[in-house]
Amino acid sequence: MTSFTVRGFRAAGVHCGLKVDDKDIAFIASDRPCAAAGVFTTNHVKAAPVLLDEAVIRGGGAVRAVVANAGNANACTGEQGMRDAQAMAAAAASMIGCEPGEVLVLSTGVIGVPMPMEHVRHGIETAAGQLEADGWRDAALAIMTTDTYPKLACVHTDAGYSIGGIAKGAGMIAPNMATMLAVIVTDAAVPQPALQAMLKRAADHSFNRIVVDGDMSTNDTVLLLANGASGVEVGENDAKFYAALETVCTTLAQELVRNAEGATKFVTLHITGAESVEAARAVGNAIATSPLCKTAFYGADPNWGRIIAAAGRAGVTVDAGRMALSLLDAEGVEAIRLFEQGGPTNYDEPAAIALMSGEAWGFRLDLGLGEAETTIWTCDLSHDYVTINGHYRT
């Protein structure tokens, strides 16, 4: 990876006791006020930090810092949970000399357990003393739960600004956890409405295209802070900035799938020939959440019947007689046509099994109905997924 520094931002990650041994408090601070954007879980049950951050972002004011913890989701914790989230913001604010309302809060971990605030306050103080321009790896480590490695991505553009981000948690899958978090920062100067619009669009093309198991957490949050330290101004229709942002988001999103619980395969689903993007997405999500399809991915079984059947129950009109299904190789190139004109081709079964035995491959399903398409990234459903989630707390 390219070096990860974004002017004006410093980061740190420390251990305070929420996890047994590992880092569990991350602190990210800007030396000047940032425009801030966020996208949040659509779960009706939202954790306290989500409600706090939504209010800050909606208010449109400047942000100076993000404080995050792993090991406790601060979800389903009632009014005390909101007081604790506010106390985390206040503690961070006092360390860098800003207002509590200028601090965003992220939490991930066990649901329904009160935050051990004494540990957390101490962790925030410790982290504040270790803030460094290159502290991002420590911060990424400190937000991990069942992740097995930290996720970071950084792009330095030739326009003079950088965009960097960290993320954790394989989407919707972490056990007893609440789950997907990402913080992205840039030293470009971007007005808040433009920042929000571009983050929403980029998230729609990255984090909203990954599926692990279809479960959606109470804490999912993606934040984007822009502090303007590069002196370069960017507007909503800046194609270069958007492209760099989407690259960072997509890189992080795909890493979440690769490191999903128990995942052994990274599977790209390219749905084409749909009547609308929504229809393409419905078909792709039906396949990506189907336990039958996902166990076949795991077993390297070119079981096209399960794909066709999942497409058939996606809630949109499809016609098997118009579908064409192909296996894609690791580069996304069509390798083996499995199904067309209502029935299977005379394909080479051992070759298909060999391709699917690799770590990364995909399917293209052409619905033959229109011009719309989408891409979804997903993984398989393995024995280890069941082990991790069936016996998490024992």
Place this chain on the structure above:
Amino acid sequence: MTSFTVRGFRAAGVHCGLKVDDKDIAFIASDRPCAAAGVFTTNHVKAAPVLLDEAVIRGGGAVRAVVANAGNANACTGEQGMRDAQAMAAAAASMIGCEPGEVLVLSTGVIGVPMPMEHVRHGIETAAGQLEADGWRDAALAIMTTDTYPKLACVHTDAGYSIGGIAKGAGMIAPNMATMLAVIVTDAAVPQPALQAMLKRAADHSFNRIVVDGDMSTNDTVLLLANGASGVEVGENDAKFYAALETVCTTLAQELVRNAEGATKFVTLHITGAESVEAARAVGNAIATSPLCKTAFYGADPNWGRIIAAAGRAGVTVDAGRMALSLLDAEGVEAIRLFEQGGPTNYDEPAAIALMSGEAWGFRLDLGLGEAETTIWTCDLSHDYVTINGHYRT
């Protein structure tokens, strides 16, 4: 089980070569014309026998027989598939001396493989020669795929008529298969429109309330034949007939869940306090299809946070602060309150684990929003489910 005979009906099950060793052709015949009703998969990709049966039922004419096979779903088989389904009906009709249009056809098994019609024709002839009034167990065996035991249910009413049924396949879960089939017969005399209305209602209260993994097959079919041999006439509002029919359907449906692939737990979800039955069902289905909830069921983990989070993403408005969640014992009695007023109770964790270690138990989730409720029966997601479905064809 009570004896399984329904006046005027005979059944048989034989081996013709679709499965390696086991029975794979079932034949059910009535000695007189039957009113016939059916409910079918809503998958947009429908197998040829489903299309054939839908046309027969829609035509409203009399039915004399059902011929069924396991080992081949006759799905995604194009025009040849429809010709084969018609040929199966014609072969059965010639054996009992009726019109091909008076025979219904069911198929279950592998998708996309042409029917080996020579074997099938021979099997239909053999089965026709073995039709017996007490041949239902053989018929139930002959429609099994990954089921490990046959499913039968029969009720003899004090009104003088009987209702009996057979079923196979654990709902939406069978691998590479197309899946849930049931045939129910009665010697009551029931007009076709009344029969259809009562079957739809009973299926809605039984087969449509079971969830294994949320996958829906291309072949799901429930048929109900009424031949009037008892001489007892029944109308649409006959409460006794409907109750007996619902008992048969519910018994069969619950057996499908108990014998679901890899299932080790039978879990009843009682969703109460909903604003509508649809909302209750949406919440119940979100929990029943959640891999996180289902692996927690498997691990006997009273992980209430996963239940609350699944309810939160069910697509209907809920409020965690109004929810109450309890574990139910094997009799459906509230045993342990886990969550209320937005947070966990001080419940006895070892007692909750002990209860969930049993083979049958449940949850009651009161949404605290209204008066509507529903019950859904589901199972856990185990290592064996992954083994069975990940390596089915290898």
